[in-house]
Amino acid sequence: MDLNTITEVVRRPSERPGADWRDGDAWLAGGTWLYSVEQPELSRLIDLTALRWEPLVRSDEGLEIGATCTIRDLYAQTWPLDWTAGILFHAACEAFLSSFKVWNAATVGGNICMALPAGPMITLAVALEARCELWAPDGSGRFVDALDFVTGEHRNVLTPGEILRRVTIPAHALRRRTAHRRFSLTRLGRSTVFLVGTQGRGGTDLSLTLTAGTTRPVRLDFASVPDARTLRQRIDALPADVWFADANGTPEHRRHLTYHFAEEIRRELTAGDLP
Incomplete structure (x- = not known):
């Protein structure tokens, strides 16, 4: 999309850009979102790829x-x-x-x-x-x-x-064992939920990251792998307004999927058959 309010593109910003930042500026990197919708409030782009x-x-x-x-x-x-x-x-x-x-x-x-x-x-x-x-x-x-x-x-x-x-x-963190689950309504669709579990090598801890189904990322940390009931209780304890709603799923649907995939991840990491 043409951004017809842009009057200047800074092609050679300073090594530490931002000193001359002003209202109407935007950082330009890939631009895949910036050029996808109208940006009437913008007048100048600062090219970071340079x-x-x-x-x-x-x-x-x-x-x-x-x-x-x-x-x-x-x-x-x-x-x-x-x-x-x-x-x-x-x-x-x-x-x-x-x-x-x-x-x-x-x-x-x-x-x-x-x-x-x-x-x-x-x-x-x-x-x-x-x-x-x-x-x-x-x-x-x-x-x-x-x-x-x-x-x-x-x-x-x-x-x-x-x-x-x-x-x-x-x-x-790069040496932790991992398991992940993702669900979308279509094979190549936007994520409805995306969960990642990690565990220390040889450890019994568990960290479970919840995204896509929540308005902000959530990470549940356990000193040792919880049982199914404890895990579900931690998910239930999340604030009601943290669950996201859009065309890809209601909060109730996303919570249900989170229960299901969180338990799968818990069992996978408990089984100990991962590297």
Whole structure:
């Protein structure tokens, strides 16, 4: 879609963009959402791809994902054998309701910042205990846990002019055992629910991340794998307004699916037949 209110595109922003942020600005990365709907309030775009941030950086501490890393680049990576959670990267990328053309442009940071309930990069980041590095227009920075970054449908903690620079995943999270479940009304449809369970190698703990069926990501942490009743009680204890409603499912439907898939994940991780 043509954005006919745009009067300027900043093609060469400063290395730490944001100092001259003003009303009417928007960050431009993949642009797959930005160009999909009218944006009458915008007058200037600041092109982040010109900064050529490193998409993926591995280290002994874990993995850094640059905010402008494309879904295509993330999906194409092969991970060390001891990163047993690496299977989640493919699962999250494949959860996108999009064509290969969108994969070539859409970015990890863009999907997280959109704060859609069905945003699969949000699921990935929360399940793997990621932290988000944010840059403010005044040059300061801060870190926010991915679990706390999205606060509701289309809402996040970013302040005007603030930008998501990178997402960091700790090494210990990449070595956890995982199980995941996803449901959509059609084979290639938007997620109605997307659940991820993780467990320490050789451990008895359980972390269960709930997304798509909730307006914000939820993670339920257990020191030891709960029984079915305890797990259901924790789900029941969630606030009623956390369940999401749209054409893909009612809150009641999404809660029902969550009960079902959460129990499947609990049994799978309890069975101990995963790497």
